Amino acid sequence: MNTPDAPPVVPPSAPDPFVGWLRTVAPYIHAFRGKTFVVGAPGELFAQGRLNALVQDLGLLQAMGMRIVLVHGSRPQVNEQLRLRGATSRDVKGVRVTDAVALECAKEAAGELRLDIEAAFSQGLPNTPMAHSAIRILSGNLVTARPVGIVDGVDFMHTGLTRKIDTPTIRFALDGGAIVLLSPLGFSPTGEAFNLSMEDLASSTAIALDADKLIFLSEAGAVADPSGRLLGEISEAQAQRILDAAYLGPDTTFYLRHALRACEGGVARAHIVPFEPDGSVLLELFRHDGVGSMLVEETLEALREATSDDVGGILSLIRPLEDDGTLVRRDRALIEREIGNFTVIEHDGVIFGCAALYAFAEHRIGEMACLAVSTNAQGQGDGERILTRIEQRARAAGLKRLFVLTTRTMHWFLKRGFVQSSLEDLPAERQRLYNWQRKSQVLIKDL
Numbered sequence: 001m002n003t004p005d006a007p008p009v010v011p012p013s014a015p016d017p018f019v020g021w022l023r024t025v026a027p028y029i030h031a032f033r034g035k036t037f038v039v040g041a042p043g044e045l046f047a048q049g050r051l052n053a054l055v056q057d058l059g060l061l062q063a064m065g066m067r068i069v070l071v072h073g074s075r076p077q078v079n080e081q082l083r084l085r086g087a088t089s090r091d092v093k094g095v096r097v098t099d100a101v102a103l104e105c106a107k108e109a110a111g112e113l114r115l116d117i118e119a120a121f122s123q124g125l126p127n128t129p130m131a132h133s134a135i136r137i138l139s140g141n142l143v144t145a146r147p148v149g150i151v152d153g154v155d156f157m158h159t160g161l162t163r164k165i166d167t168p169t170i171r172f173a174l175d176g177g178a179i180v181l182l183s184p185l186g187f188s189p190t191g192e193a194f195n196l197s198m199e200d201l202a203s204s205t206a207i208a209l210d211a212d213k214l215i216f217l218s219e220a221g222a223v224a225d226p227s228g229r230l231l232g233e234i235s236e237a238q239a240q241r242i243l244d245a246a247y248l249g250p251d252t253t254f255y256l257r258h259a260l261r262a263c264e265g266g267v268a269r270a271h272i273v274p275f276e277p278d279g280s281v282l283l284e285l286f287r288h289d290g291v292g293s294m295l296v297e298e299t300l301e302a303l304r305e306a307t308s309d310d311v312g313g314i315l316s317l318i319r320p321l322e323d324d325g326t327l328v329r330r331d332r333a334l335i336e337r338e339i340g341n342f343t344v345i346e347h348d349g350v351i352f353g354c355a356a357l358y359a360f361a362e363h364r365i366g367e368m369a370c371l372a373v374s375t376n377a378q379g380q381g382d383g384e385r386i387l388t389r390i391e392q393r394a395r396a397a398g399l400k401r402l403f404v405l406t407t408r409t410m411h412w413f414l415k416r417g418f419v420q421s422s423l424e425d426l427p428a429e430r431q432r433l434y435n436w437q438r439k440s441q442v443l444i445k446d447l
């Protein structure tokens with residue numbers, strides 16, 4: 001009996017760049033949904049006409065299920081009000097001394113900015129993320145303040161510090177799908193008004209809400225080391241050393257001090273992000289390397305052996321490489337059975353690299369397979385760190401050599417001590433599984 005020919009296998013086409021991008025950011029969307037973000041925006045951002053861009057980005061985050069509290073500053077707006085009244089601003093160690101005139105200027109500036117922000121969130125601009133949006137804004141007397149008082153002989157008068165945040169009302173508003181807007185003014189139980197710094201108010205709010213992230217938008221940019229190299233991730237201990245070294249500018253120092261205060265108060269992550277790039281908040285949240293500095297209790301990157309919880313992340317990582325023929329296709333059941341062979345590298349809960357070790361104990365040799373690094377993390381040394389970990393695992397298992405089969409990355413392995421070999425150098429059981437259609441190169445390294 002004749003059997004019909006099997007239909008030809010059509011290799012999957014490369015995904016559209018947009019599809020690839022959406023798949024890349026999907027893990028972040030899942031991780032951030034339902035989380036509380038406190039965003040501190042300085043008055044300089046509004047003075048430079050960036051309100052609409054900020055509103056569009058925050059509206060997009062809110063639409064994806066993130067709970068947003070926006071704290072705005074008003075320093076340049078207060079200075080302008082003082083100039084129009086012929087008054088001068090007096091600062092001591094970067095803190096404004098708020099006399100009666102400055103307090104009136106602060107009220108006027110905060111009121112104008114609050115109305116501008118509420119109006120911006122109310123618009124549904126066509127062809128923007130705000131199209132067809134209906135975002136509600138809640139603001140009000142949600143901040144109790146106390147006076148700074150007299151410090152080193154200086155009476156700061158109406159300058160205040162955050163004393164208490166009305167967290168039940170804010171949480172109620174967030175639960176109802178609103179964005180909460182806080183202006184840099186607080187009130188005492190006797191009804192007296194105090195001028196607050198945006199940084200103090202934002203960090204106090206993040207601590208009170210036990211927020212998942214505090215995000216400062218900065219005109220000065222992110223934190224750098226003395227040579228000017230951007231510090232993408234900073235531990236609390238490292239932040240304190242930077243502050244002690246006192247090489248940062250006054251604005252960045254102020255942001256870092258309050259970011260550190262927030263993390264020490266229980267906030268999981270604090271970011272200092274430049275507001276100059278359009279969409280900088282989105283770039284910081286949804287790109288592996290971000291555009292700012294993230295302050296954490298300890299480093300977020302983990303290189304470890306895989307567990308069954310990592311199967312989905314490994315599949316998402318290797319699927320594009322399987323589709324283009326770089327890796328042999330593996331199904332979920334196979335990876336679940338062999339998960340103990342895998343090593344993964346993750347950052348903030350998202351897997352960015354993996355590899356597996358298969359030991360041929362009789363021959364004292366092991367195979368490293370399925371080495372993959374996310375396109376968003378390439379060039380940062382993750383592949384080399386995974387290779388080093390696999391070599392350590394192989395030595396611990398008593399193996400003396402490590403081999404790989406590769407079709408496209410031979411030169412990468414050659415640079416790392418592997419030498420080109422032949423199929424006959426592999427154990428007989430591995431030779432029988434060799435895929436002659438792929439014609440992979442055999443590379444071996446002595447351990």
